[in-house]
Amino acid sequence: MGRLFSLLGLSEDSCLICGGEIAHLEQGYVCEGCLMEIKPYHPFNYEKLGLISRYRVYGRYESTLAEVIRLIKFRSVKPLAYTLGERISGHLGDFLEEAKPDILTYVPVHSWRLWSRGFDHNRVLLEGAGVKYDSLLLRRKHSKPLAYYEREKRFVTVKDAFGVRKELADRVEGKKILVFDDVLTTGATSTTICELLLSLGAEDVFFYFLAKEG
Known part of the structure; x- marks a missing residue:
């Protein structure tokens, strides 16, 4: 990780966002001052999103939250x-209490992305939030991040990109499922996954997004 600090022109005692000094008690990458800027945003315009029963967004994809996600x-x-x-644990916990899903899961990365990055960021975010989850979904197709594509191309790219793990497929029918994802842009990924789960008999599909563009 020292190479990252070097590339950004910072010392290893500097915040990766503001460049300020990091206290020894902090996690070592972003200072507490910057982290304090990450707060839930209200109110969002929760327009209809495909067949998703309900969804919640933590914040706007901008400023410090966007920097941390990147x-x-x-x-x-x-x-x-x-x-x-x-x-985000409190905000996510409130929505879990509201939606009362039978299963909490997340949008997974492809195995190639897992290998190159070393971890699945959505899974680690849920671990940080301290909530119980299931690795219900799998990603069948590898592609560039959807941010590289225009709106219509994003829907084509995610078509048939996801599946449900065989050993867990029988758990979907009649269940309320909440899916965690990082950034809501066009809704291509979420609507595709929602349609998949409903086709397998899910009663309701909810989504929780870390951030929303625009």
Whole structure:
């Protein structure tokens, strides 16, 4: 990780966002001052999103929250995923209490991305939040991050990209399932997964997003 600090022109005692000094009690990548800027955003315009029964968004994909997400996903700063998971735990917990799902799961990365990054960021975020989850879904197709594609191309890219693990497929029917994902943009990934789960007999599909673009 020292190479990352070097590339950014920072010492290993510097915050990766503001460049300020990091106290020894902090996690070592982003200072407490920057982390304190990450807060739930209200109110969002919760427009209809495919067949999803209900969804919740923690914050806007901008400023410090966006910077932290990019560090996690594109710089492989795993400890920040735990830290961010801790910060959203109360907000996520409130939605879990509201939705009362039978299963909490997450949008997984492809095995190639898992190998290159070294971890599945959505899974680590849930671990940081301290909630019980199941690895229900699998990603069948590898592609560039959806941010590289135009809106219509995103829907084509995620078509048939996901499946349910064979050993867990019989748990879907009649269940309320809440899926965790990082960033809501066009809704291509979430609507595709929702349709998959409903086709397997899920009663309701909910989503929780860490951030929303726009």
